[in-house]
Amino acid sequence: MYRSPLACISGSVLLAIASLSASIASAEDVIRFGAPLPITGPLAPEAVKQQMGYNLWAEEANKAGGINVGGKKYKVEIVYGDYQSNTPRSVQTTEQMITQDNVNFMFGPFGSGAAKAASTISEKYKVPTIAASASSSQVYDQNYKYLFGTFTPNDTLTTPLTQIIKAKAPEVKKVAILARNDLFPLAIAQEMDKSAKANGFEVVYFEKYAINTLDHSATLSQIKSLAPQWIFITGYTNDLLLIRKQMADQQMKAPVVTMIAGPAYQDFIETAGQSAENISSASWWHPAEQYDGKDIFGKTSNFVKLFKAKYNSEPDYGQASAAVSGALFQLAIEKAGSLDRDKVRDALASMDVMTFWGPVKFGANGQINSLEPPVFQIQNAKPVVLYPEAIKQGEFKLGVN
Amino acid sequence: MLAVQVLINALVLGCLYACIAIGFSLVWGVLNVINLIHGSFIVLGAYLAWGAYQWAHVSPWYALLIAAPLFFAFGYLLQRLLLNRVISAPVLVTLTLTFGLDLILNNAMIYYFKADYRKLTLSPPTGSVSLFDVVVPVDRLIATAAALALTGLLYLLLRRSKVGRAIVAVRLDRDAAVLMGVDVKSIYAIAFGLGAALAGCAGVLMALIFPISPLTSSAYLGKAFVVCVLGGLGSVSGALAGGVLLALVEGIGSVYLGPAHATTLSFVLLIIFLVVRPQGLVGRKGFE
Numbered sequence: 119m120y121r122s123p124l125a126c127i128s129g130s131v132l133l134a135i136a137s138l139s140a141s142i143a144s145a146e147d148v149i150r151f152g153a154p155l156p157i158t159g160p161l162a163p164e165a166v167k168q169q170m171g172y173n174l175w176a177e178e179a180n181k182a183g184g185i186n187v188g189g190k191k192y193k194v195e196i197v198y199g200d201y202q203s204n205t206p207r208s209v210q211t212t213e214q215m216i217t218q219d220n221v222n223f224m225f226g227p228f229g230s231g232a233a234k235a236a237s238t239i240s241e242k243y244k245v246p247t248i249a250a251s252a253s254s255s256q257v258y259d260q261n262y263k264y265l266f267g268t269f270t271p272n273d274t275l276t277t278p279l280t281q282i283i284k285a286k287a288p289e290v291k292k293v294a295i296l297a298r299n300d301l302f303p304l305a306i307a308q309e310m311d312k313s314a315k316a317n318g319f320e321v322v323y324f325e326k327y328a329i330n331t332l333d334h335s336a337t338l339s340q341i342k343s344l345a346p347q348w349i350f351i352t353g354y355t356n357d358l359l360l361i362r363k364q365m366a367d368q369q370m371k372a373p374v375v376t377m378i379a380g381p382a383y384q385d386f387i388e389t390a391g392q393s394a395e396n397i398s399s400a401s402w403w404h405p406a407e408q409y410d411g412k413d414i415f416g417k418t419s420n421f422v423k424l425f426k427a428k429y430n431s432e433p434d435y436g437q438a439s440a441a442v443s444g445a446l447f448q449l450a451i452e453k454a455g456s457l458d459r460d461k462v463r464d465a466l467a468s469m470d471v472m473t474f475w476g477p478v479k480f481g482a483n484g485q486i487n488s489l490e491p492p493v494f495q496i497q498n499a500k501p502v503v504l505y506p507e508a509i510k511q512g513e514f515k516l517g518v519n
Numbered sequence: 520m521l522a523v524q525v526l527i528n529a530l531v532l533g534c535l536y537a538c539i540a541i542g543f544s545l546v547w548g549v550l551n552v553i554n555l556i557h558g559s560f561i562v563l564g565a566y567l568a569w570g571a572y573q574w575a576h577v578s579p580w581y582a583l584l585i586a587a588p589l590f591f592a593f594g595y596l597l598q599r600l601l602l603n604r605v606i607s608a609p610v611l612v613t614l615t616l617t618f619g620l621d622l623i624l625n626n627a628m629i630y631y632f633k634a635d636y637r638k639l640t641l642s643p644p645t646g647s648v649s650l651f652d653v654v655v656p657v658d659r660l661i662a663t664a665a666a667l668a669l670t671g672l673l674y675l676l677l678r679r680s681k682v683g684r685a686i687v688a689v690r691l692d693r694d695a696a697v698l699m700g701v702d703v704k705s706i707y708a709i710a711f712g713l714g715a716a717l718a719g720c721a722g723v724l725m726a727l728i729f730p731i732s733p734l735t736s737s738a739y740l741g742k743a744f745v746v747c748v749l750g751g752l753g754s755v756s757g758a759l760a761g762g763v764l765l766a767l768v769e770g771i772g773s774v775y776l777g778p779a780h781a782t783t784l785s786f787v788l789l790i791i792f793l794v795v796r797p798q799g800l801v802g803r804k805g806f807e
Contacts, residue, residue, distance in 0.1 A: 158629055160734055163636070203734075299779045327778040330738055332729050335528040336770035337778040343521040356636045360730055363638070367647055367656035389638060 149185055149192045149457065151176075151447065152199070152215030153225040154236060159203020160330065163355055163385065164228050164436060168250060171440025172196050172225065174428055175448075178414050185448050188455040194444070197221055205232045212236040216243045222457055223247070223447055225440070226265070230254035231301035237265045246450075246463045250443040251436060253402070254305040258483040264459075266466050266484045268402070268439045268446070268475065270491055272302075272309040275378065275400035278505050279493050280313040283348060283374055283398075286514040290373055294323035294346035296337065296361070303352035306378055310350050322346050331357075334364050341370070348374040349518075355380040359389050366393050374398060375518035381496055382434045394496045396518045398504075403435040403475055404492045406503050406511055411473040413445035421474040442475035520652045521774070527653055529770040531663045533763030538666035538724060539739050540746035541673060541758045542717030548753035549690045549710040551610065552602065555617040557718050558740030559624040560590060564722020565731040566632060569639045579639065579723050583665065586719040594715025598708040606707060621736075628733035636730040662724040669720055673713070674755045686710050690753060745789050751799025760800045764788075 153172055155165040176194040184191035197219050199211040208227040215221045216239065224240050226233035226249030233252035240247040241262045249257065253269035283290055293314045297307030304326060314321050322344045327337060338361070341349065349372045351361055358380035365375075380386040381399040390397075405422045415421040421441065425433040433441075450465035451457065470479045470488075479488040493505040495514060502512040543557045564586050571577035571585065601620070605612045645657035677683035688696040689706045697703055721739075729735065742765065750761025765785055772784035792799065 158633075160636075160732070162633065296778075325777040325779065328782050330735075331778065331782075332735065332738055333532055333769070334778065335532065336525050336773040336781075339521060339524040339528060340774045343524075356730060356732075359636070359638065364656075367659070368654050369647055369649060389640075391640075 147184075147192055148195045149187075149223070149451070150219070150221040151194065151196050151223050151225060151444070152212065152219060152221035153196050154199045154201050154208050154211040154215065154227040154232075156203035156208075156228050156232075157198065157200035160356065161203040161228055161354065163383075164251070167383070167434065167436040168225075168228060168440040169198065170425075170429055171250070171433075171437040171442075172444055174425060174437075175414070175441045175444030177428070178424065179444070179448055182414065186452050187457060192457075194448075201227060201232070205235050208232040208236050209239055212239045216240065216245055221245075223459070223462065225250055225443055226252055226267070229300070229302050230257050230305065233257050233267070234260070234301065237262055240264055244459055244463075246447075246459055246466060248443040248446060248466075250439045252302070253485075254302050255485070256301065256305065258481075258485040261483050263467075263484075264463055266446075266480050266486075268443055268478070268486050270402065270486055270489045272306040273313065274489070274491050275306065275402075275493075276309045276313040278491075279376065279398065279400050280310075280317045280319070282493055282504055282514055284317050284319075287347075287373055287516055290347040291320055292322045292344070292346040293319045293348040293350060294341045294344060295321060295325075295350045296323070296341065296352070297326050298353035298357050299326040299328055300353075303354070303357075303378075307350070307352045310352075314348075314350075319348070327353075327357075332360075334361050335368065338364055338368050338370060342368060347372055348376070350376045350378075352378050353380070355383055355386050359386060362390050362393050362397075371517075371519050373516045373518075382494070382501060383436070384431055384434065387496060387499055387501070391499075394499070396495060396497065396515050398493070398495045398514070399501075400491055400493045401435040402489060402491045403438045404494060404501065404503050404509070405432055405434075405438075406509050407476065407492070408509065409472060409474055409476050411445075411475070412471050413442070413449055413473040415441065415445060415474040418474045438475055442473055442478075445473060445475075446478060524653050525770045525774055526767075527655055529766040530763060531655060531659050531766075532770070533766035534663040534666045534670075534759070535659075535721075535724065535728070535762070536742055536746050536765050537750075537759045537762030538669060538717070538721045540743040540750070540762060541670055541755065542714035542721070543740075543743040544747045544750070544752055544754075544758050545673070545717070546711055546714035547747060549686055550598075550602075550606065550707050552606070552613045552617065552711075553610070554711075554714060555614065555740065556597075556621045556624060557714070557743055558736035558738070559621050559628065559733070560594075560715050560718035561722040561725060561739045562628060562731065562733055562736045563624070564590065564719035565639075565726035565729075566628070566637075566722075567719065568723040568726040569637055569731055572639055572641075579641075579727055580665075582723045583720050586723050587716045590719030591712040591716040593712075595708045595712035597715070598711035599704075602711065603704060603707065625733050625736055632733065636732045638730050639726040641727070656728075658727045662727050665724055666721070669717060670755055670759060673717065676713075677755070682706075682709060686713075745785055747799070748789050748792055749799055751801045754799075754801045757799055757801035764800065 179194045184193045201208040201211045224247040230252040233249040234257040249267040376398045382401040454461040454465040477488040481487040494501045546554045568579045568582040571582045647656045746761035750757030769781040773781040
């Protein structure tokens, strides 16, 4: 059949317009969330946890038809970017997601350091961002308008912990603190130092170790020689497992050993085995909590059930925080009834809601100020909640061998 | 007692550092190639030990017997097929080639093993031995003994065997060695193979003590580099001296200045050595 070139060209143009409008239509039906994560590198295990939380939320939101924006349902799409545990790269990834991947909203990268660095970008482009794993006050002291965080300040972890040790182990007087030289672990160690001194403990050792340190034997020998009754160590799961192994190698024993933030994770308990026993810790959430949320997950027990069904493991606070960050975006977008970034930002700022994570209300600086984080201890290879009273599961036990 | 404990820790760790560095020193000394794949070879050796123990319940000591020939063959072929083509080019070319190969090997490990850390945990655990208040973990002691044995074996090989003497001859004077009928290409490949085998074995030993991840390769490479400069290139005893000196500086620095400054201190020492004594503690021309 003969066709004129003009007919061919106009046909092609029509086809192109049709496919373009189809793609615009489909783009309009999706809300894109940018999630820069350290998918490779030393922080990769933490990134995987955050990804699990985001994916569970996206799956649940899409199963329910999507997010309701003024009567129209939008599917959720999460755009991941690997910044290879390299903080400067998390800033680049954030900028790329906003300017090239056209995401509507952002999740912060992992940890306080990267979240603080990347927040300058999302603030510049006025993109509402929820940081699912940043607790240090330095992140929120910037008083950015578009940044929100689901972790309470670090002292909400160290203060109840110190008070429990003071009450349950009055013979404990000397504390040694060893911190990873990184924004969050160092900030929480500094809070511990303040909290210990304020409660009458003597801090006999307070030092930082460099990121990627392989051998801690000299440091641990020095701590051992000072005979502290409470050894407080901060870092991420891999650091803490390495230090715990080297503590056992040196036959270090103490009435109290606290590690933040590893013992909340199941892989820490499994890998450390017997040496995890009686290690105390604190985190921002625990599956034993019982909140009746207005978010997509509803009750805490329902979130735990859904998580177990999908991943065949108990959720920890990192996974739960990522999931609640998505759920909070969903609540804010539905309340705003719009995808307008300023309207969603205002909805987040004025939020006062109960979720499976606990009561959520953000302070003027964007950091959540409504949570009461639990203190727990590993007993018989399980984290047992010691505080708050409402969800207490057991009594504090002395002695880490 | 703290001083004795720190000294013992440093001696043990120093022997392990020497084991990390000795293959690197051999390749650098004989081939004049700064082998940037060395750290990844160590990590690959650690994975081999971990995998053998995890999946086939093969003890790390037997893994040493598997790692040595396997890595030797790998190194030998790599040198014959790739490095040999650029061996006479300026040092920057060989540096770029080994850098590229390291990127490939390291990323392949990230792809297959992921960036997660793994740990080889012996069952039952080996525990620690203590005398008065000084405590030394048994796994470190065994690894140290194995590291010293490997170092001794290399020393004997270089001193007593025909191949070893040919390696030293090539190191001393390449042209004279050619005139004496030494097949330099083969010697280069054997030296590189030996370097790779020593790295693989060091990895097996490191798996007993440190967590395993492709990302630790740069830490091992950094240690190897510092040990070589401190001890001096081209000497087995230099690697031992450099390893112990580095571990001592890190240990004492960590106690007196804080652990955060230990690495900085070792690099300050490196710079001082490069300026004041570039030949290192025991650096000599020959490899003996």
